Amino acid sequence: MGGLSGGNARTGRGAEEGYILLDVVVALFIVMIGFAVFLGGIGLAGSLCVRQNARVQSMIEQRNIHAKEHTVLFQKE
């Protein structure tokens, strides 16, 4: 992480000058990005699941309507 923050980790001078805080911030930022991607993936999968659920229900409703109307066609007027 020393390379990312610009501190001199080999000599330890970076830690002395407070760059370690920047290291921690960068590390937390990366973790938060990973976390956001994870949560975004779950959210996207959830929205897809909801859409699939609605599609299944509409499909069954259409089949029900077709079953009912198809029977009516056999009846005499």
Next chain:
Amino acid sequence: MRRNTRFFSRKNERGSTILEVVVAMFILSALGIGAWNAVGVSLRMAARMRDVMLTNIRLLQLDDRLRGLAGRVYLPYWAPDGIIQVGSGALSVPYLDGDPKKELSLTFHEDILSISDGEGATHYAGFPQVVLSPAVDDGQHQYGISIALEGKDGKTILIMSRFGATPLGSIVSQ
């Protein structure tokens, strides 16, 4: 003019004060608790999604199976109205494949819905409440089988399947 605060001043100090450690631990704990809650919510959401998707798959399988079997029921023209036998948690209709000895039967027992054509039964779990009834048209003539399925989320889904033939006794003659 830049002013060094105590937290960032390291010129003449080495290590961290106890106050800095406590504050850092507090911040990390707060972040950790938030992350833990978010992970918990995400896992619950993922489990719920999995349940919903499995329910949808079972629902489509049940829908295909029921409509396929109901389409094999060919009632003769002399078949009376009310030929569908409905009991407590059971429903049966004869004339499967046009044979009066073969019947399509549906039973719901201990949260398991079974659909049988006399040769093999298919079982469907995951529906806490199922209501079996004949499907009737506006003239109260039976034209198929109706299943009302209540899912775990409380939503009710109705499947109405049509027989392969409409009994002539149910046709209004002029």
